[in-house]
Amino acid sequence: MGLLFVESLPDQELFRCGLCEVVIASADAIMSTNFTGRFGAACLMDRVVNTTSSQTETKQMLTGTYDVSDIHCSSCQQLLGWRYDRAFSEDQKFKEGKYVLELSRVVKHGW
Numbered sequence: 070m071g072l073l074f075v076e077s078l079p080d081q082e083l084f085r086c087g088l089c090e091v092v093i094a095s096a097d098a099i100m101s102t103n104f105t106g107r108f109g110a111a112c113l114m115d116r117v118v119n120t121t122s123s124q125t126e127t128k129q130m131l132t133g134t135y136d137v138s139d140i141h142c143s144s145c146q147q148l149l150g151w152r153y154d155r156a157f158s159e160d161q162k163f164k165e166g167k168y169v170l171e172l173s174r175v176v177k178h179g180w
Contacts, residue, residue: 075144076118081179084170089145091119093175094168106150106171114168119143125154133158140168149174 075091082096094117104111122138136155141148150171153164 078118083178084175085178086119086142086145086147086149087174087176088147089142090176091142091144093117093119093142093149094170096177096180100167104169106169108171108173110172111150111169112172113164114170117149117168117170120149120168121146122152133161135161135164147174 078092078095080095080097083092084094084096085091086093094114098114098116099112100115101113102110104113117140119142120140121143122140125136125138127134127136134157135153137151138154139148139151148171150169152168153166156162156164
């Protein structure tokens with residue numbers, strides 16, 4: 070197995086993986102805090118780092134049908150949320166390429 074490359078962020082307010090504390094996202098990437106995930110409160114994020122994605126699946130959610138991929142911490146593989154790959158409804162297209170970060174799976178640093 071090779072070395073793990075971990076990207077860092079220059080920001081002071083960060084989300085880190087709740088298990089291994091690798092950096093996942095900056096507070097500046099928050100687009101909305103009005104989301105709910107599998108494990109409770111969640112945020113819609115513009116960008117995340119140090120994650121891997123699963124295969125895309127089509128899922129029916131409260132706001133419509135989407136193609137989504139689960140995202141995991143690239144260091145410890147903890148499930149962190151999902152990425153919207155495709156929205157089937159025109160009014161939900163703004164979510165494409167964005168991430169939902171489960172707040173119970175991360176810790177806040179510098180807040």
